[in-house]
Amino acid sequence: MSGRLQFCTFFLGNYFLGVEVERIQEVIRYQAMTRVPLAPGVVRGLINLRGQIVTAVDLRRRLELPEKSGDALPMNVVVRHEDAVVSLLVDEIGDVIEVDEDSFEPPPDTLQGSARELVRGSYKLKDRLLIALDTDRVMCFADGHST
Amino acid sequence: MAQLNEALREFLDEGTELLDQAEQDLLAIEKGGAEPATVDSLFRCFHSIKGSAGLLGFPEVQHLTHAAENVLGRIRDGKLAVASEIISSLLRVVDAVRKMLASILNTGGASDHHPEALIERLEKLLLGGPPSVQPAKRKEASASTPASTSTTPEPEPAQDASSSANTSSSIRVGVVQLERLMNLVGELVLTRNQLLQFTLSHEDPAFLTTSQRLNLITTELQEAVMKARLQPINNVWAKFPRMVHDLAQQTGKQVRVEMEGRETELDRTIMEAIKDPLTHVLRNAVDHGIESPERRRTAGKPEEGRIDLRAFHEGGQVIIEVSDDGAGIDIDRVRQRSLEKGIVTAEQLARMSEREVMALIFAPGLSTAEQVTDISGRGVGMDVVRTNVEKIGGTVDLQSRPGQGTNLKIKIPLTLAIIPALIVTTGGDRYAIPQVSLLELVRLEGAQAQAQIESIQGVPVYRLRGNLLPLVFLSRELRVDAQTAADLTNIVVLQAGDRQFGLVVDQVNDTEEIVVKPLGKHLKGIRVFAGATILGDGRVALILDVFGLAQRANVVAESHDRAMNERVAHAQAEDQSRQSWLLLRAPNDGRMAIPLSLVSRLEEFPRSAVERTGTRDVVQYRGKILPLLDLSRLLADPRSAQDAQAATDRETLQVVVFSHQGSDIGLRVEQILDVVQEKVTLQQTESRPGVLGTAVIQGRVTELLNLQSALRALDRAAVSAQPKGNA
Numbered sequence: 001m002s003g004r005l006q007f008c009t010f011f012l013g014n015y016f017l018g019v020e021v022e023r024i025q026e027v028i029r030y031q032a033m034t035r036v037p038l039a040p041g042v043v044r045g046l047i048n049l050r051g052q053i054v055t056a057v058d059l060r061r062r063l064e065l066p067e068k069s070g071d072a073l074p075m076n077v078v079v080r081h082e083d084a085v086v087s088l089l090v091d092e093i094g095d096v097i098e099v100d101e102d103s104f105e106p107p108p109d110t111l112q113g114s115a116r117e118l119v120r121g122s123y124k125l126k127d128r129l130l131i132a133l134d135t136d137r138v139m140c141f142a143d144g145h146s147t
Numbered sequence: 148m149a150q151l152n153e154a155l156r157e158f159l160d161e162g163t164e165l166l167d168q169a170e171q172d173l174l175a176i177e178k179g180g181a182e183p184a185t186v187d188s189l190f191r192c193f194h195s196i197k198g199s200a201g202l203l204g205f206p207e208v209q210h211l212t213h214a215a216e217n218v219l220g221r222i223r224d225g226k227l228a229v230a231s232e233i234i235s236s237l238l239r240v241v242d243a244v245r246k247m248l249a250s251i252l253n254t255g256g257a258s259d260h261h262p263e264a265l266i267e268r269l270e271k272l273l274l275g276g277p278p279s280v281q282p283a284k285r286k287e288a289s290a291s292t293p294a295s296t297s298t299t300p301e302p303e304p305a306q307d308a309s310s311s312a313n314t315s316s317s318i319r320v321g322v323v324q325l326e327r328l329m330n331l332v333g334e335l336v337l338t339r340n341q342l343l344q345f346t347l348s349h350e351d352p353a354f355l356t357t358s359q360r361l362n363l364i365t366t367e368l369q370e371a372v373m374k375a376r377l378q379p380i381n382n383v384w385a386k387f388p389r390m391v392h393d394l395a396q397q398t399g400k401q402v403r404v405e406m407e408g409r410e411t412e413l414d415r416t417i418m419e420a421i422k423d424p425l426t427h428v429l430r431n432a433v434d435h436g437i438e439s440p441e442r443r444r445t446a447g448k449p450e451e452g453r454i455d456l457r458a459f460h461e462g463g464q465v466i467i468e469v470s471d472d473g474a475g476i477d478i479d480r481v482r483q484r485s486l487e488k489g490i491v492t493a494e495q496l497a498r499m500s501e502r503e504v505m506a507l508i509f510a511p512g513l514s515t516a517e518q519v520t521d522i523s524g525r526g527v528g529m530d531v532v533r534t535n536v537e538k539i540g541g542t543v544d545l546q547s548r549p550g551q552g553t554n555l556k557i558k559i560p561l562t563l564a565i566i567p568a569l570i571v572t573t574g575g576d577r578y579a580i581p582q583v584s585l586l587e588l589v590r591l592e593g594a595q596a597q598a599q600i601e602s603i604q605g606v607p608v609y610r611l612r613g614n615l616l617p618l619v620f621l622s623r624e625l626r627v628d629a630q631t632a633a634d635l636t637n638i639v640v641l642q643a644g645d646r647q648f649g650l651v652v653d654q655v656n657d658t659e660e661i662v663v664k665p666l667g668k669h670l671k672g673i674r675v676f677a678g679a680t681i682l683g684d685g686r687v688a689l690i691l692d693v694f695g696l697a698q699r700a701n702v703v704a705e706s707h708d709r710a711m712n713e714r715v716a717h718a719q720a721e722d723q724s725r726q727s728w729l730l731l732r733a734p735n736d737g738r739m740a741i742p743l744s745l746v747s748r749l750e751e752f753p754r755s756a757v758e759r760t761g762t763r764d765v766v767q768y769r770g771k772i773l774p775l776l777d778l779s780r781l782l783a784d785p786r787s788a789q790d791a792q793a794a795t796d797r798e799t800l801q802v803v804v805f806s807h808q809g810s811d812i813g814l815r816v817e818q819i820l821d822v823v824q825e826k827v828t829l830q831q832t833e834s835r836p837g838v839l840g841t842a843v844i845q846g847r848v849t850e851l852l853n854l855q856s857a858l859r860a861l862d863r864a865a866v867s868a869q870p871k872g873n874a
Binding site for chain 1 (some may be wrong): 255333334337338404471576625626627664667668670675676679685686687688689728778
């Protein structure tokens with residue numbers, strides 16, 4: 001029997017994305033944010049996570065997807081990265097699901113542009129496709145992306 | 148195994164401390180003679196190291212310290228006089244043991260040093276050094292212990308017992324542990340702040356009392372933990388006498404170091420940061436400051452130079468002063484060097500004040516040393532000192548008088564972890580400004596707001612008490628939209644290095660104790676932010692880096708600095724004729740003007756407040772007695788005597804307060820009309836005593852009052868007791 005992987009899943013528009021469960025610290029609802037002037041455009045602000053100051057990254061902007069319509073507030077997926085934690089802002093949270101390593105495929109063709117580079121691949125589920133994010137690459141924007 | 152390592156670590160830690168102590172004792176003996184207590188302390192240091200070294204199996208250390216102990220034993224028993232040779236040999240022992248400990252630390256095992264030569268030397272001292280002149284103090288001490296005749300010191304068990312009893316009142320705590328405690332307290336402070344906000348909306352008395360107590364306890368806990376992190380500055384200073392001693396010998400000078408305030412306490416982190424700058428300053432003082440004994444003699448100074456180290460607390464800050472009585476800084480040499488190195492142009496130099504020239508010492512690449520020595524003079528000096536001190540939010544101030552010495556004053560904050568900050572709002576967001584950079588707040592309202600902000604070659608400036616203050620608009624620097632009323636300007640006057648600037652913000656909120664937290668790596672590159680903090684309502688606020696902000700806005704950049712200087716000089720030239728004037732209605736309905744810069748304040752007093760002492764009218768003002776003068780009397784104008792009478796009959800008196808020879812004086816005037824800023828050209832000079840001349844201000848002929856000369860005349864008159872008599 002091949003390995004099973006656990007993914008924490010979330011939605012961005014029509015996309016169903018996931019990050020390995022081990023990388024996730026926690027998932028929390030929308031938090032008040034303090035914007036950071038002069039910061040790269042993908043940084044939406046800073047949130048107070050029980051006394052720890054966490055940078056919140058707008059995942060839509062990071063993946064160069066259109067801005068969200070409607071006024072539902074984004075959720076925070078708090079990801080451990082190197083020694084710090086960073087929050088990824090997503091539209092909606094899904095379940096934690098188990099996938100078969102065998103079902104791994106390259107990213108779908110519908111994913112275009114730089115978003116494609118931030119994705120490790122996809123897993124074919126029964127009724128949909130789970131896109132696995134490469135969080136290391138997602139976090140790598142300190143240079144060149146500043147607005 | 149782990150236990151052994153711990154014992155070893157303890158031995159090394161303790162050994163280093165003991166060696167520091169031994170070195171201090173040795174230098175104390177060199178300076179002030181062999182006080183029994185000092186010799187005892189020294190003896191104990193070597194003895195303790197010997198004991199532990201024997202126990203852990205480091206025979207080299209053991210033998211060497213034993214030899215030193217023997218020498219000290221003889222001194223203690225009055226059998227050996229203290230000679231400079233003994234002191235330097237024992238200092239060598241300290242160095243050698245230090246090296247051994249270092250190699251034990253590095254290699255983890257036994258050291259391969261061979262201290263035989265040194266031991267031999269000590270033994271020679273022991274045998275060939277009969278008591279030549281017995282120090283007087285020694286006699287009484289030895290009289291009390293007449294029985295001890297043996298050369299090997301034996302009364303040890305008692306000392307061991309006492310020293311272990313002493314140490315039981317304190318324990319060693321790892322730095323990591325302390326840091327963790329500090330972080331937790333930081334969290335607690337933030338949670339407390341948040342809780343206190345909730346109390347505003349509650350009325351339950353039990354809840355209110357409990358949170359009040361929590362508030363107090365948190366504050367106390369914060370202070371206590373902060374205190375635990377404090378160390379006396381002596382931890383840094385302790386090595387200075389030795390360093391100066393060595394440097395002085397190297398350079399053939401005689402230097403004495405005096406310390407005051409060794410017990411002044413500082414946060415660990417700050418201590419680390421000032422160690423190197425202080426060392427550098429001290430090296431400079433010995434190498435460049437103090438002259439050779441011959442030169443000092445010629446200059447009529449004692450041959451021995453003197454360096455004073457002072458440390459004390461003042462207003463939540465620590466002040467460290469290093470002064471020497473050496474040659475001082477040759478200002479012409481600074482000028483010459485700055486020109487040679489291209490730091491300034493001749494033209495700029497000509498316009499600089501002495502103070503500004505002196506500040507060039509801090510420019511990178513400038514050294515006034517005649518010769519590059521291995522001690523100092525390589526041009527990487529004072530700029531590093533200043534940068535390091537500024538990095539921790541401190542300031543450096545240098546004063547020097549040729550032939551008399553140099554005084555360097557370093558001001559640094561007590562701690563970096565929890566700091567007081569001013570909270571301001573711009574573009575709807577709050578920002579924290581560290582209080583150490585804050586000078587004052589200026590609020591401009593109404594029409595004057597716009598009028599008082601001028602533009603000099605495209606740079607907005609505000610005229611603050613005659614000085615041009617470059618303005619930086621926070622909203623523009625951060626590229627956010629300002630949300631402020633058009634007729635209101637809030638200026639936060641800040642100090643960045645040796646420059647001041649005004650930061651224009653939308654709103655000034657309050658001061659708060661904040662806990663400084665670092666920004667994530669994605670945001671580290673933004674130099675206008677020093678970190679972030681969590682405010683009382685739980686929201687995150689960014690902490691402004693005042694220096695970074697000033698650099699971004701170009702108010703401190705070198706080139707800009709120059710340009711600004713030029714502009715200021717230009718503006719000041721223009722200022723000679725354009726200045727602020729206080730307009731008064733003079734006796735006989737005339738108009739008079741006084742330069743506003745001479746005026747301290749404008750006041751009104753009720754007629755009933757005026758009292759008389761002798762021949763003068765006075766009022767009680769700010770806890771002092773303010774003498775009142777009449778403008779008419781000042782002018783010695785007989786025509787206006789009636790008007791003066793009329794003025795004194797009024798219900799309220801209008802008084803212009805200014806300072807004359809160190810004390811306040813009130814000038815009673817008919818009426819204060821206006822404050823104007825105008826280019827004034829004297830039309831006619833010295834029309835009458837006390838008047839500079841006449842000019843046209845606001846389209847009307849106005850006399851310019853010469854306050855100084857009028858006052859001098861009055862002083863002279865006062866000597867003849869009856870000032871009115873000369874009318």
